[in-house]
Structures are given as structure tokens and as C-alpha cells.
Amino acid sequence: MCSQFFQERVEGHSTSIYQTEDVSGRCSNKECTRSVPVRQSPNPSITTKDHEGNLRTIGNDLAFRTSHVEKECERLSVFVTPHKEVRHIMTNTATKLAYCYIPKCGCTFWKRVIRFLNRDYVGRNVTSPFHIRRLDVHRGSYYNPDTFMSFNMYRNISKRFNSFMFVREPYARLWSAYVDKFYLPDFWGNFQANLRTRRHPSKASKCVSDVTFQEFVNLTLETSEPHWDPMHQVCDPCTFQPSAVGRVESFASDSQYILHRANLSWMLEGYNHDAHVQEELTTLITYNIQLLAVKPYTWKCISKVELFLRLWKAFQINGYLPEYVKPPPLFKTTTIAEFTKIVLDQYRSRPNTPELWRKQRKRFMIDAYKTLSAQALHALRMKYVRDFILFNYNPQPDEIFGNRH
Template identity: 40%
Template structure:
């Protein structure tokens, strides 16, 4: 057998029993030679730099480089195959880049103490998704509910599962992994695992608009911001917390950086930690559609890409969903803290910020003032929003420019010292996921403002 193993074609003539013995022998020799296993990496705190380096080399060699080396070579016979192969290479480059940054960072050793994310899979599944709020998690939660039949009714596509049920409905078939537990991270090493990330600055801006400017967090985190950040806060602000500014929100994020942060703005490396876990795919919000299509195709779920709804249909659905969701929050807030006209005005501006309504169109206050009954406000407002969106002739480039203007303008109002603190809190995200930590458009300040 020893002579046979030296030949190029020996594996082909080995019996099944012989092959099993060979693989067991090789595995034992490998473990004996290396001593440190992936389980070691997940279950113990690395105390010295030598062990730290050894563990990360093991993670790199066993779970990344070897996997890439054994990936079957694709035959590029069509344009589709070439695109797929290029996307696959790009995905592997992201993983290699992240791992390289992890292995060269002095901050990595402390991450295991602060991991707070969760992953969705199923008791008999081989796919795991690390949930990253504000990075397309509604879409991916719908996909998981759909493929594992964790829904009510008879949805024909993932998009048919209601948003509220997607996030808050009971989980019957889906299993939740708490990634702070080493055993959960070890189990994910044997699944097809993926995660998504996003530029920290745009993620923070999105979290502020959706959760603080709009009423979702007024009864929870926004109150903590007012009480801890604002000096001489009024009784109304302490009670309703519906006037948190973007600067106050960022100040709160910085002050919370050393403790458990809300999942909607905690750094992504603390949610998914690609430094301590094996991921087969790392998607990005900035290329969400292309990354999603690739991941679904590679997981043999490509049929989910065959959505008959157009982009315009999805936008319309999103607008209606957000209006309904935010108006329903009235029943969860204290009396006097929710006013229909105020929430409608905020939604209008939020839709302008997100590039759904032209920024030059004024809020239709006069039309809403004509409504005789408060319970009709939502229906009238929804029609006004959809009509305005449908009548706009702006191109996708113009919508993108509009979103960017709001985004840059918001950060330009933030003191530079605070923006530098935000940069420091999310520095590892910038490094691992290859984002610019000091974009000139946000950090530039006229001399008089410095």
C-alpha cells in the first residue's frame, strides 16, 4: 500500500475499506502534527502571541486555502460560466482579504468576548445565515422561512411572507444559533455559511432613519439616548423620545461601544466574526443583488431568483409595508407621543432620503388636512406616496445622487471629533471588509469649522 500511495493513480485501485483506513491514518497524522484544532480555536481564549498565530494559520490553511484548492475547475464555455467563475473568484478574494486582516490585527484576540450575533439554520439543514440587521436581513429571513417552510398560509415566493411575521413570527423549523457559544461556531464550520456586510457609515445612517427618526425605537432605545446623552431634557422628550438627533445617536453609539450594543448598529465583526468562523460567502450591501443571485445559485436555490415581480413592484411593496408598519406603532406608544400628521411627514422625508420621492416635492400637508377621520390618514397618505413615486421620471443615477446628498449632508453636520470616534469604534469593520474609514466627502471640513 505504501508503494501504491506514491503513484499518481493509486487511489483509483484502492478498495473502499483501504481508502477509509488511509484517510483515518492521514487525519490522525495531521492532528498529531498540528495539535491545535478548530475546536480549540472556538473553545478557548488564546493567551499568547505564538498560540494566536498558530490558531489563525490553522484556520486559514484548513478551512480556506485547502477548500479553495479543491474547488473544481470550471469549464468556461459560455458567457454565463465566465461571469459565475469571476464572481466565485471575487467571493474567495473577499474571504482571503478578511482572513488576512484578521491575522494581522492586534484587536482580534478580544473579539470572542464580544460576539453577540445569531445565525439561522435548521435542525437538519446544511446552510447557515449569520443575521446582519440593516444589511438585507428581511430578504434573507424570508428566504429561510420559505425554504424551511416556517410560515403561515401558502406563500408562493419568499416576498409573500409578511414583514412583521418574518421578524417576529414563531420559529418552528428554523434553529437559532447564538454565536457567542463556541459549540455553535464549530457546528457552522461544517455547513455552507454566509453573511452580509455594509459600509458602517451608511449602515448607521440607515439605522438612525428607520429606528430613531421614525417611531420604531421611541419606546425603547431612543429613551435611553435622551436620558443618557441630553442635558436638561424636557419632560416631554423623556416621555416620548421622538426628537433624537443624528449627532445624539452617534454619541450614544460611541458610548455604548464597550458594552452590548443594539444589533442594528453593532459592528458587523461582532455579529458574525469572520475572524473566528468559517464563511463560504461574504456578501455586501453595495452589491446585494449580484451577491444574492450568486449565493442562491451556488446553494442550488437558483429557482428563488425567478421572481416575476419587477424592481418597481418591490419598491411599491416596500413603501406600503413601511407605511403600515410605522402607523401601527401608535398602539405601542404612550398617549400624546404619536401624531399621524407628524409621522406622515417623517415618512415622506425618509422616502426622499432613501430615493423614492423627489427631494424637491413638498410634503402634501394640505391634502392630508382634508381627511375627516384619523383612521383614513394612512390610506390617503399611502396613495399620495405611491402616486408621487410613480409619476417621477428620475433615473436610477439621479436617485442615487439624491440619496448621497442627504447622506453626506447629515454627516457634515456631525463634529469632526465625534466622527473620528465613530471611525475608531468601527475600525475593524473598515479593515476586515475593505471599506474606506475616512472618506473625504464625510471628513472634509472647511478650516473655519475645524
């Protein structure tokens, strides 16, 4: 009965309405994940009434998603036992915020916010969440014990908090994990032994710097890791019971609303999207180059110049740089600062419209999924079946499945 229920829900024999525009949503993988809303300069055409109306609309969207999750949790409980796991809850007692984070769902932004509110960072010049380095956000030590709270402790005081989580279209989340962690070198050392054993002996070299998307998908189907585990296994909403469920596809507006409700809108004053993207590009360059120093496996498998070229391609995949623009000649003597300037200059001179950038990002992802077999697609669909149901995403988008349903 359980498997039949899931199959019927996946095939669309349910009351669920998919509320995502397409596989990639309304913005890019990177822009959605880390972009922040902007408080614009005063505009006579935008009144306080308009602003309040926009907030009500966003609040209604969040309420609809949260209600949908609650209903599906009740429905699923009849057939299956909830996963029940809630791995990571970050809290700030002063603002009563409780954030259950899921990797590849905008967690860099919200980790920065919670750490900033808790003064859980190193450095005297941190006057904004965005001053906390990406490397410190994900790999740095935590100094304030109140930043994280066990679920057992949180459960006893949960009614005092405004709890929230963010989710993402599962296929887009998986593709983003591949680009960030395997096209770029972050996880090479973590899974090199596993990947090597999957290859023919003649191709089982020490380095796994050439992992294909197909190899990555096969790996994710057989291993557990928070960056590609189903979202409900990282933070089960039926157990966490969030008061708001945000989406990466509407990350800026959802984040703005949550911050507004917590009287934290001031965090975004004076911050604009272009400045954020440039900070993101700079941070990703620095973060990946630093990996060469802290991970011996990495610098033995890729040179600095090769990493520069991969970063350039990754920025094209994510829509920051035009697909047709090749990088200039790069050398061993090229510094991080010089490469960063080249990237930023190219970004600032980009001629394309936002719509063209979205199409470029989407095309890269769809082309990657075309390399997968029908069997692999079916396996992915079933792996994330409960995510599709709980968070109201389409399990069989035409852009990915085509005639391979």
C-alpha cells in the same frame, strides 16, 4: 502596540485596497438592503455563456473578500484577541445554508428566505419569501427550532454548510439605522429614558420624537445595540469563518450568486425590482403604522398624520420619492390605503434617472455627517476600526471627513 497597529491601519499604512466606489456604494441604502436580483425574460443578446461569465465574476469578488477577511483575521490575531461573538446563525439543513445575520445589512431579505425554506411562518398563502410580512420577519415568533442554531452546535457541523454573511459600509449603515429607528419611531420607546437624561432639563420632554443625528451618534458611542454595534461584534468573521462575505453595496448580485450555488435561483423568477420597491414602500408604511397600535409610547408621541409626513420624508431620504415633491394635504381621516396609493403613484411617476436618485440619497447622508464635530467623526472611525480593516472599507472617506482628517 495594539493601539498603534489600529491607528496605522486606519491611516492607510497597510496593503488594504478599498473596493467601494463611494460612501453609499453602488445603490441606495434601502435598495441595497432589500432589493433582490431579477431573472429577466429571455434576451437573445444574453447567452448562457454570458450568464456563466457574470456568475464567475461575482464569485471571484466574493472569494477576494473572503480571502481578505481571512488574511486580516490572521494579522489581527497577532495584536488583539478576536471578539469571538457570533450572535445569530440561521440555518436550513436541506440546502446546507448557514447565515450569520447583522442588522442593517440586508437581513430582512435573508431572514425571509431562511424562514420560507424552513416553513417557519404563519399563513397558507405564503408561496414566496416576499409574502412573509416584515413585522412577522422581525417581531414574529419562530416555530421551527431548526431555524436558529447556537454557535457551539454549529461549530461541530460547520464544514457541512455553505456559510455566509453580509456587511455594509459602516457610515452608511449607521445613517440607515438613524433614519429607520429614530427619524421613524421604531426605537423611541426603547431609548427615551436614556435620551432624556442626556438633555437639558428644559428640553427633557417625555417624548424624544425630535432626536437629531448628533444625539443619535452620541447615543451609539455609549450604548450597545446590534443595529449600530460594530459588525464584527455581532458576527465575528474570524470565529464564524464564512465561505462567502457579501456586501450591501452589491447585494443583488451577491445574493443571486449565493442562491444559485444553493440551487435556489427559482426563488427570484418573475420578480422585478420595481415590484419589489413598491412592496417595500407598502411594507414600511404598514409596519410603522402598526407600531402605533403595539407601542403605546409611540402613539402618545406622534399622530398618524405626522407619521405619514415622516414616512414621506424618509422615502425621499432613501431616494424613492423626489426631494422637491411635497405630499398632498393629509387628514386624520386619511387611511393607510389612501396614503399608500399616494406614495406609490408618486413613485411610479418619478422622472429622475437612477444616477440622480443615488446622488439624492448620498446628499442627504453627507449633509447629516456635516453636522458632526471632528471629535465625533474620529470617535466613530475608531469605534468601527476593525470593521474597516476586516471588510476593506475606507475609514476616512473624503465625502464625510472633507478637511477634518
